[in-house]
Amino acid sequence: GAGVSQTPSNKVTEKGKYVELRCDPISGHTALYWYRQSLGQGPEFLIYFQGTGAADDSGLPNDRFFAVRPEGSVSTLKIQRTERGDSAVYLCASSLTSGDEQFFGPGTRLTVL
Amino acid sequence: AQSVTQLGSHVSVSEGALVLLRCNYSSSVPPYLFWYVQYPNQGLQLLLKYTSAATLVKGINGFEAEFKKSETSFHLTKPSAHMSDAAEYFCAVSESRYSGGGADGLTFGKGTHLIIQP
Numbered sequence: 001g002a003g004v005s006q007t008p009s010n011k012v013t014e015k016g017k018y019v020e021l022r023c024d025p026i027s028g029h030t031a032l033y034w035y036r037q038s039l040g041q042g043p044e045f046l047i048y049f050q051g052t053g054a055a056d057d058s059g060l061p062n063d064r065f066f067a068v069r070p071e072g073s074v075s076t077l078k079i080q081r082t083e084r085g086d087s088a089v090y091l092c093a094s095s096l097t098s099g100d101e102q103f104f105g106p107g108t109r110l111t112v113l
Numbered sequence: 114a115q116s117v118t119q120l121g122s123h124v125s126v127s128e129g130a131l132v133l134l135r136c137n138y139s140s141s142v143p144p145y146l147f148w149y150v151q152y153p154n155q156g157l158q159l160l161l162k163y164t165s166a167a168t169l170v171k172g173i174n175g176f177e178a179e180f181k182k183s184e185t186s187f188h189l190t191k192p193s194a195h196m197s198d199a200a201e202y203f204c205a206v207s208e209s210r211y212s213g214g215g216a217d218g219l220t221f222g223k224g225t226h227l228i229i230q231p
Contacts, residue, residue: 104149
């Protein structure tokens with residue numbers, strides 16, 4: 001079956017612009033996670049959804065970052081007033097429910113010029 | 114707070130030799146521990162996980178890891194390296210917060226790049 005998909009695969013934007021990154025989890029998975037992976041680093045947890053609600057958003061670096069999952073399936077990570085330091089690969093993962101194996105998507109590579 | 118330390122950003126072994134990738138963790142509660150592999154231009158794939166059952170965990174592709182509480186370690190091993198094992202390997206920890214043993218966001222180490230010499 002289909003895995004986790006993320007769009008776009010690459011996004012280049014200018015400093016100060018707004019971007020949206022999309023994640024389509026595996027069908028039926030209730031838990032969804034966002035991570036950020038900078039060059040040479042391991043993934044860093046950003047936010048976790050159980051259903052439609054954000055169960056843990058402690059990893060969001062500041063209020064420029066926001067994520068939604070309005071219908072409990074697709075999620076969008078939104079970044080306002082992008083900065084060069086936001087450049088990274090943004091990973092999405094889903095699991096059947098909290099505590100189950102997380103399946104990762106291929107990521108979106110964000111470059112802020 | 115939980116954290117993970119992976120010793121060695123790069124490890125090089127000969128094909129057929131033992132693979133040993135080191136991971137030490139810190140956690141304030143009994144942890145869940147994971148090893149993920151990332152091949153070039155691909156997503157992270159779970160190799161194996163420890164969730165408080167058997168301390169020796171067997172995973173895919175011949176890999177295994179042993180949870181040692183006294184050493185706070187979860188090292189990954191494979192008896193005989195294959196060229197196809199060349200990849201980036203990440204150790205991760207999650208604190209089991211829920212009575213049902215659920216785990217939330219993972220804390221990853223910085224990764225170890227495994228190089229296989231022919």
